[in-house]
Amino acid sequence: MKYSPVIAALAVSTGVAANRAQTRPWELVLRADGLKGLCEVMSFQSTQINKDLVDRDVIEEVTLVPAPEPLASSIVIRTLSYDARSLVSRAQLHCSNDLLALFSPHGAPAQGDGIQVSFSQYDPFILHSAPASSVDLPPLELIPLITSGPAENRVDLAFFADGYTAEERHIFLDDASRLAQDMSANHTFFTVKPLLNFWAVFTPSKESGIGVGGRAKDTPFGLYRDGTELRGLYANNSDVALAACASLGDNCNYAILLANDPFYGGLGGEYTTTTASLANGALVLRHEIGHSIIEVGEEYDGGFAYFGVNANHDPSNVTWSRWLTHQDSPRVERSVMPMQAYPWTLLDVRTPWSYTFFSSGEYSRHLVKFSLSGIPRSEDLAVYLDGADLKWAPRKDIGVDRWHYDIFFEHGLGMGEHVVEFALQNGDIQGQAQLCSVEVLEYGTQDEFNTTEGYYSLFPTYNIDNETSYRPTNDDCLMRSVVKPNFCKVCLEGLWLSLLKRVDLIEDIRLTCSGPDIKTAEVVLVKLAQFREQPIQSTESYAIKWSRDGHVLEHFTNRTEVELESTTGTYRVDVAYAIDEVRLDPRGYLKASRVFDVADGPSCARMYSGLA
Numbered sequence: 001m002k003y004s005p006v007i008a009a010l011a012v013s014t015g016v017a018a019n020r021a022q023t024r025p026w027e028l029v030l031r032a033d034g035l036k037g038l039c040e041v042m043s044f045q046s047t048q049i050n051k052d053l054v055d056r057d058v059i060e061e062v063t064l065v066p067a068p069e070p071l072a073s074s075i076v077i078r079t080l081s082y083d084a085r086s087l088v089s090r091a092q093l094h095c096s097n098d099l100l101a102l103f104s105p106h107g108a109p110a111q112g113d114g115i116q117v118s119f120s121q122y123d124p125f126i127l128h129s130a131p132a133s134s135v136d137l138p139p140l141e142l143i144p145l146i147t148s149g150p151a152e153n154r155v156d157l158a159f160f161a162d163g164y165t166a167e168e169r170h171i172f173l174d175d176a177s178r179l180a181q182d183m184s185a186n187h188t189f190f191t192v193k194p195l196l197n198f199w200a201v202f203t204p205s206k207e208s209g210i211g212v213g214g215r216a217k218d219t220p221f222g223l224y225r226d227g228t229e230l231r232g233l234y235a236n237n238s239d240v241a242l243a244a245c246a247s248l249g250d251n252c253n254y255a256i257l258l259a260n261d262p263f264y265g266g267l268g269g270e271y272t273t274t275t276a277s278l279a280n281g282a283l284v285l286r287h288e289i290g291h292s293i294i295e296v297g298e299e300y301d302g303g304f305a306y307f308g309v310n311a312n313h314d315p316s317n318v319t320w321s322r323w324l325t326h327q328d329s330p331r332v333e334r335s336v337m338p339m340q341a342y343p344w345t346l347l348d349v350r351t352p353w354s355y356t357f358f359s360s361g362e363y364s365r366h367l368v369k370f371s372l373s374g375i376p377r378s379e380d381l382a383v384y385l386d387g388a389d390l391k392w393a394p395r396k397d398i399g400v401d402r403w404h405y406d407i408f409f410e411h412g413l414g415m416g417e418h419v420v421e422f423a424l425q426n427g428d429i430q431g432q433a434q435l436c437s438v439e440v441l442e443y444g445t446q447d448e449f450n451t452t453e454g455y456y457s458l459f460p461t462y463n464i465d466n467e468t469s470y471r472p473t474n475d476d477c478l479m480r481s482v483v484k485p486n487f488c489k490v491c492l493e494g495l496w497l498s499l500l501k502r503v504d505l506i507e508d509i510r511l512t513c514s515g516p517d518i519k520t521a522e523v524v525l526v527k528l529a530q531f532r533e534q535p536i537q538s539t540e541s542y543a544i545k546w547s548r549d550g551h552v553l554e555h556f557t558n559r560t561e562v563e564l565e566s567t568t569g570t571y572r573v574d575v576a577y578a579i580d581e582v583r584l585d586p587r588g589y590l591k592a593s594r595v596f597d598v599a600d601g602p603s604c605a606r607m608y609s610g611l612a
Contacts, residue, residue: 039095043246066267076270135243138203145198151250158199158252163260166204175276176200182282230402233265233273264402294494299480309494312470334444337462352423361415363442373402374432384421505592522561540579
């Protein structure tokens with residue numbers, strides 16, 4: 001007999017509020033047409049904790065499904081709650097169709113291990129007259145890459161293979177392992193590594209590689225480039241990508257679709273896409289997964305999304321004031337962007353690409369930024385500013401992959417018109433040589449615009465309409481410059497908070513007998529601070545406090561294992577984690593507590609006398 005999963009969820013969620021630390025909330029994931037509001041259910045299951053539910057009935061997250069801009073109207077709505085009725089009611093606000101009708105064909109989920117029921121696509125116009133049809137999920141082989149603990153208490157990143165044939169399985173595992181190691185070893189995600197698990201998920205493709213020109217190959221997720229440019233990487237089979245991640249339950253908090261392609265490309269959103277490019281794969285992945293996990297927008301110029309912890313729109317209210325180098329006198333660094341463009345154009349040996357712009361002549365220094373692909377040698381291209389050769393040189397061994405270049409000048413531009421020009425010199429590479437982006441920035445003196453690494457202030461960022469927001473550093477963050485290996489301190493703090501929102505610092509409380517009259521309580525903690533397996537340079541610590549019936553047990557302070565001497569009562573252990581990479585924790589994500597009862601009785605004595 002089948003029941004509506006919503007009704008079943010309501011039945012089993014009774015009494016959840018009594019001890020939420022040990023109870024998993026419900027998660028409903030919908031895919032919606034952002035224009036018409038028609039929703040389809042992708043998954044409905046119990047999920048790991050979210051500490052924001054401590055004082056909120058429902059948590060709601062809305063993310064975009066990556067797609068070429070004209071089609072980018074599909075969104076994913078994720079709602080979490082301990083009360084299924086509230087969860088469905090909130091989700092219904094996004095949907096023009098009836099959510100309850102979507103559940104009727106499915107059996108009730110069982111709360112516990114994370115994978116209860118996964119839903120597929122529906123035709124919203126025939127929901128009431130036709131049976132539901134499932135997304136045809138391909139076989140998914142789950143392989144651990146780097147694991148730090150149980151999936152239900154970690155943030156899990158899963159690499160899904162696309163464009164790797166059965167014979168190329170070993171190549172996929174090598175590529176996924178390399179990217180996971182690159183992200184978590186020595187920089188970027190190194191200090192938060194104990195909060196993460198990395199998985200490889202292999203599905204053989206019928207064709208090797210990815211599609212170009214807007215046409216996908218026969219691969220599980222259909223990754224393709226919209227044109228020839230080394231830029232966005234889209235999934236033709238988004239429904240399969242969403243369902244595949246949902247089917248893995250706790251093993252997939254963030255899906256990474258890894259393309260068997262040697263060149264730059266990727267996107268962020270509900271899932272992340274990247275390639276196996278040796279030069280760019282890890283760089284793109286760090287940047288795009290940063291969008292997803294930290295929930296921040298861009299820091300580079302010329303974009304349209306500037307939000308989150310790394311974006312400030314009011315210089316009189318600096319949201320990262322605790323990180324400012326000069327906290328008593330914050331200022332806006334003096335700069336301007338006289339030109340910026342994303343040509344994405346194939347260069348022609350007969351006609352140089354040029355752009356004329358105007359400078360006020362009021363700035364002391366300037367920077368020319370550009371990115372190129374398909375140009376392996378310096379003699380293949382000449383870059384000019386006002387007729388002067390900038391002596392551009394490609395990154396060593398970049399080949400025809402894309403790379404970003406900065407040419408800085410310790411002098412200002414004169415007032416008036418200026419011309420930046422890219423002249424292809426080698427006709428043999430016409431058709432592959434591409435100018436991707438170009439930008440000119442002007443700066444004040446070092447006293448007016450501090451370019452020192454590690455200097456935190458208010459640095460102007462200019463969007464696609466040349467409107468200004470502010471970022472924390474000049475060029476220290478991989479969210480600003482994709483070639484950088486690390487987050488700035490503001491984004492790194494945001495990373496910690498985003499991860500610890502989903503991870504309980506207390507793994508377990510273990511009660512054992514260490515003598516006939518002695519019970520031992522042990523608090524098992526996530527391996528940070530003194531329990532960390534790989535040392536880090538940052539300063540960190542755990543503070544542990546025990547209490548019984550509301551009275552602090554001072555002699556147990558900072559101990560993970562204590563002897564209770566058969567003392568009955570209600571015990572509580574409070575844990576606070578501190579690290580110098582987090583200076584503000586307004587919602588208490590770096591704290592955890594557990595309550596347990598110790599009853600009077602002869603159980604330990606019986607065990608030691610051989611009777612138990």
